[in-house]
Amino acid sequence: MGYPQVIITKTSKNLENKLKEISDDIIIGMLSDDKQFDGGFKRLVQKYQEPLYWHIRRMVHFHEDADDVIQNVFIKVFRGIKGFKGDSKLYTWLYKIATNESITFINKKKKISSVTEHADDDILSSKLKADTYFDSDQAQLILVKAVESLPQKQKQIFNLRYYDNMTYKDMSEVLDTSVGALKASYHHAVKKIENYLKANV
Amino acid sequence: MFKKYRIMITEDYFEKLPDRLSEKIESLEDDLLQEAPLLHSMRDGNPYSVPHGYFKNLENQLTQKRSSLKVSYRKYLAVAASLLLLMAIGLQWSSDVVDDSGALAEVELYDYYLDNLDDVDEDLIALLSEDEESLATEMLFDDDEIEIVLDELVSDLNDYELDNLF
Numbered sequence: 001m002g003y004p005q006v007i008i009t010k011t012s013k014n015l016e017n018k019l020k021e022i023s024d025d026i027i028i029g030m031l032s033d034d035k036q037f038d039g040g041f042k043r044l045v046q047k048y049q050e051p052l053y054w055h056i057r058r059m060v061h062f063h064e065d066a067d068d069v070i071q072n073v074f075i076k077v078f079r080g081i082k083g084f085k086g087d088s089k090l091y092t093w094l095y096k097i098a099t100n101e102s103i104t105f106i107n108k109k110k111k112i113s114s115v116t117e118h119a120d121d122d123i124l125s126s127k128l129k130a131d132t133y134f135d136s137d138q139a140q141l142i143l144v145k146a147v148e149s150l151p152q153k154q155k156q157i158f159n160l161r162y163y164d165n166m167t168y169k170d171m172s173e174v175l176d177t178s179v180g181a182l183k184a185s186y187h188h189a190v191k192k193i194e195n196y197l198k199a200n201v
Numbered sequence: 202m203f204k205k206y207r208i209m210i211t212e213d214y215f216e217k218l219p220d221r222l223s224e225k226i227e228s229l230e231d232d233l234l235q236e237a238p239l240l241h242s243m244r245d246g247n248p249y250s251v252p253h254g255y256f257k258n259l260e261n262q263l264t265q266k267r268s269s270l271k272v273s274y275r276k277y278l279a280v281a282a283s284l285l286l287l288m289a290i291g292l293q294w295s296s297d298v299v300d301d302s303g304a305l306a307e308v309e310l311y312d313y314y315l316d317n318l319d320d321v322d323e324d325l326i327a328l329l330s331e332d333e334e335s336l337a338t339e340m341l342f343d344d345d346e347i348e349i350v351l352d353e354l355v356s357d358l359n360d361y362e363l364d365n366l367f
Contacts, residue, residue, distance in 0.1 A: 023213055045263050049256055057249050067259075074263050078270060133250045140248035143240075162244070167224045187236075194237035201239065 022047060024090040031081050041081070045074060048091075051164065052098045058159050059102040061124065061144070063133040069105050073098045092173040095166075099156055099174060106152075124148060139201050146196035150189055157182055158189040 022043050030040025052073060057066040076097050084093060128134045128141060147155055156175060160166040161182075168179045168186075175182070211217075233241040 021211075023211065025213065041267065042260070042264070045260055049259055049263075053251075053256070053259075054247075054249070061249075063249075063251055067255075070259065071263065071266065075266060075270065078267055133252070135248045135250065137246070137248055139243060140246050143243055143246075144248065162240075165224075167220065169220070169223065190233065190237045190240060194240050197239040197243075 028084070028086065028090060031084075041078065044077070044081075044090075048094055049074075052094060055095065055159065055164060056098055056102050058147075058163060059099075059155070060105060061128060061134075062131060065105065065109075069098075069101050072105075073101050076101065088173045089170065092170050095160070095164075095170075095174045103152065103156075121145065121148065139197075142197060142200045143193070146193045146200075149196065150192065153177075154185050154189050157185045158193070161186050162190075 027040050027044050027047070030036040030043065033040075049070065053066060053070050056069045056073070057063070060066050060069060073094075077094065080097075084090070088096075125141065125145065128144065129136045147158060150158060153175070157171065157177075160171050160174065161168075166174070168182050171177070171182050172179050177185075233244070
């Protein structure tokens, strides 16, 4: 008995891209082979530099800062990839490094500047408005400020879910938090931000 | 007429199907549109941008950094090898049992590796580490302490000194 014939009349660009996308298993396989390591690392950078950059950028806001952090992230990945045992997904392992590096960067920056939280918020607004690489659309600026008003952990949860469409299961690996707690925190964050937007937009 | 194509699915399609389904279910559960319509309307916006060609440059920059890290690792390994050899010689000299022929061989070996650093590789260091494991424990050095000493040694040297160290 033969298989039913499927006729595809139109292949979406998205599907084509997905099919071209190299799987994490192949990348891990290449990285574990000394002869293919360079090629494997190149593919890892090609695949993840953009999503990780945007994840970092949403946390640190400024391009120069995000550029510093992403470079540190990939250096850490390069140093640690041999020790990656595959206990978690490559994707969540990378996001975990990116998240931790961003938090370390933010904390260092906070230590250097001794301004109050309120003043910090004003400084962020004015700096963003002056930033060449920030489209100072009023509504988006308000959204950035609303997210910034969340506690650090809740901010990460919101960003991973809202912007990166990450599943709660994967978020749980990145943030070492239970799925239930993540869901509750995300819904609280959504309510807080919606209220902030209603009051300010 | 329909044009026929080969069926193509990714290798891990069925493996990842459960995750994709649960993701879909979660997105239905979320229902951001009902819960937070304003936030929902802003979901596709991205106020941030990057300089033209940034990601291509980033890829190149990372490749260069990776190459320089490889060189740094060689220097780091060279310093580590020397330190381990020094520890081994020091411990040998301080032990109660004196073996003249053995001590001479250690010094010769040390001199040899100072002159021929290319022969020092990770396997040799691992071998030396295993040999000295019990002695290192007696000296109460842990990995962190050794790493701190190595970091200090390396950080005190500039690139020129590192290049011409041995």
